[in-house]
Amino acid sequence: MKTKRAVWKVWNPMTETIHAALKNLESQLGDNGLDVNAAFLLLEHITEKSRASLLADLREPLTVRQAEQFEQLRAELLTGKPVQHIIGEEWFYGRAFTVSKDVLIPRPETEELVQGALQRATRLFNDKSIRVADIGTGSGAIAITFQLEREESQVTATDISEAALVVARRNAERNGAKLTFLQGDLAQPLMNEKWDIILSNPPYIGMEEAPSMSSTVVDYEPHNALFAEEGGLALYQKLAETLPPIMNKPSLICLEIGYLQGSGVKQMFKQAFPNATIEVVQDMNGKDRMIFCEIQ
């Protein structure tokens, strides 16, 4: 019996523990200037374990199938491919969203935009039924989360990209949200109605920043969701010009912005809505990241 076990051990290809795989991949990612957090996410995916049970089982070996899958996906990850594209999803506000090359991968900063919008919605509208639109919805993360967190809302989500709307519709279904989807450029599909809340995380990175950005972003995420003209400010200018006639009173515009764009975007909206109260709000990293424009 003892001998048999020893032989089995020698022949067993499953010698690598989850812990060894994790540490090894983390250091490779670090050496290549890539995000080391991807290692944990990849191993959660391969082992089909939650983070908690993965941590509890760190000393367990990977199965042969898992080890093979690990080798293959590790190679993909080391090319710079986002781990979310390998796994096919990202978590946002406690829910899983399908992602693909057609949509921006939802970011944690954007959860703060949704949270800020929800808080202000309660203050301004209590539990009244309100009409909300998310412009440039991408994966649908903002619109779907808002609808699920505040059910007294009729939410419309727009995008210029049909391919993005396919992903957003799938995410609405996956998460059980009821939304209206419209295809078109910025506010154009919304012009025939009035709105209580406009949400948007438009592309806001200046083209000139591309060379200094991570290849995981520039080579894999859609450029029409990342970059805008005028140093990234072009779409805020268009929104400031087109939104005034379609906003109710009171109403609220909630925008994600680049960390250097606070005063520029504030000025544009002050001009478009002279009586509005405009706040520039920082994200968890202490960077200007959101603008809330309250129209009375």
Ligand code: GLN
């Ligand atoms: N926050 C994103 C990034 O850093 C950019 C998102 C956007 O342009 N709306 O890549």
